[in-house]
Amino acid sequence: MKSQSTKLLVIGGGPGGYVAAIRAGQLGIPTVLVEGEMLGGTCLNIGCIPSKALIHAADEFEKARLYANGSPLGIRVKAPEIDLPQTVRWKDGIVGKLTGGVATLLKKNGVQVVRGWATLVDGKTVDVQPAQGEALRLQCEHLLLATGSVPVELPSMPFGGGVISSTEALAPADLPKRMVVVGAGYIGLELGIAYRKLGAEVAVVEATNRVLPSYDDELTRPVLATLKRLGVVLHLSCSVQGLTDNGAAVRVRSANADEFALPADRVLVAVGRKPRTEGFGLESLHLDMAGRSIKIDEQCRTSMRNVWAIGDVTGEPMLAHRAMAQGELVAEVIAGHKRRFAPAAIPAICFTDPEVVVVGLSPQEAGQGGLDCITAAFPFAANGRAMSIESTEGFVRVVARRDNHLIVGWQAVGRGVAELSAAFSQSMEMGARLEDVAATIHAHPTLGEAVQETALRALGQALHI
Structure with a gap:
């Protein structure tokens, strides 16, 4: 077995791992990234x-189908069809460009990428078995675990x-006639709505x-309306x-123990x-765990010296942008910078129809935390930009302390609100x-004006409602 040493060894080339490796390369840290x-x-x-x-693609197809039945915009089209294999090829093209870009950035910053499956020997030694060829033993000063999550x-x-x-749902060879989705969280509803729009x-x-059980009723009501309109x-x-x-x-069992069958060509x-956390020898390190995830501190250190962990393998919230921020932090701490992971808030977005954004505390969470807060919302029905893009459902909501007006939370539901995060x-x-x-002067006409109007309304100064 060949052997090699490096200062930083990253296991996993997802958003957390590749960002950590790129930043480490920028900081002059010899880095090897292993990705299976x-x-x-x-x-x-x-x-x-x-x-x-x-x-x-599903949104555009639905829009075309609606235009086939006439439109107040004056647009008329013939009955549209969708070439699903072409849609998948287009999607794969986007993925290819982005993953190719990651490879280029890693190379540009001097990161060595090793393709193969890692097995942990100890906190400083990893064996890598490539798909073809001889196994490689890697030794390191710092080990970063960024192995992600699985369904x-x-x-x-x-x-x-x-x-x-x-x-598999993201690479369909064909469109099922009937699909059953198990789970009404963000993944289930995002894909369920897309498949319904595709037909x-x-x-x-x-x-x-x-x-969307982790969100309050006000935020999910517009999503429920869309599900009803679409016939989900x-x-x-x-x-x-x-x-x-x-x-x-x-086979489905209801709350009153009745059982019935839902016909399905495909079940998501x-x-x-x-x-x-399985399949790569993690148990050999005997790290402290927090349930099924690796326990870390505010610098993403595990219970073993110079062994770090970031992203989904460290538990909730399982969000790519959290992993990326943690990866950057770890590289900088290894380089000697004084950093700790203590964000004021991490945004979470559901790309349903309409989109849902949550940042910080909801009104209910603020109350449960003992905070006396002001809550105010501004509807998109009173926003000129929302009217001009035929999307007036939804609102922006703010939560702020009553005593000093410090903002502790934002929520929004509506078309395009992900960009407000x-x-x-x-x-x-x-x-x-x-x-x-x-x-703050907000540009007109934009959806962002609803953010300003929400703050004004919380102060009792709303202008357009």
Whole structure:
């Protein structure tokens, strides 16, 4: 077995791992990155990016179909069709450009990429088995674990055949006539809505009594309206029991113990993700764990000296942008910078129809935390830009302390509100108060004006409502 040494060894080439490696390279730290599958990890290859591409294609197709039935804009088209294999090729082209860009950036910054599967020997030694060729032993001063997460599998309905995870849902060879989605969280609803817009009949089974159960009723109400408009059938407070004997339907049990079958050509199981902690010898390090995830401190250090962990393998929130921020931090701490991971807030976005954004505390969370807060919302129905793009559903909401008007949370639901998340996060990182946002001139006409109007309304000074 050949051997090699480096200062920093990164296991996993997803958003956290590749950002850590690039930043380490910029800082002059000799770095090796090991990746067993594809650079970019889940996010670039089978998650964030391809799902948003598929969602965009579905939105455009639905828009074309609506125009075929006439439009108040005066647009008329013939009955549209979709070439699904071409859609997948287009999506794959975007993924290819991004992953190729990651490879180029790693090379540019002097990071050595080793393609193969890692096995931990100890906190400073890793064996890598490439798909072809001789195994390699890597020794390091610092070991960074960025192994990500994997979809949760249901014991009653393991993946295989017509039972798929989000991975397979993002590369369909054809469109199922009937799809059952298990789980009404953000992954299930994002893909369920996309498949419905592409033409599939979609039914969603959810164990709780509401969709997007981690969000409050006000935020999910516009999403529920879209599901109803599209004809997505919801089975709430229900649990799946497995497939029928012939595999053509899903057995579902309701809250009152009644059982029924939902016909399905394909079943998407989207009940969450879990840290990837198995299959690479993690147990040999005997690290402190927090449930199924690796326990870390505010500098992403594990319980073993010079062994670090970032991203999904460290638990919630499992978000690519959290992993990227942690990766940058670890590289800088290794380089001797004084850093700690203590963001004021981490934005979370559901790319449903309409989109949902949450940053910081909701009104309910603020109350539960003992904070006396002002809450105010401004509807997009009163926003000129929203009217001009035919998207007046939804609102922006702010949560601020009553005593000093410090903003502790933002929420929004509506078309395109994902792009407001940067303003929300920045205001909280800078410790903005309602007066700061209210006094900032926002360009007209934009959806961002609703942010200013929300702050004005919280101060009792709203102008356009």
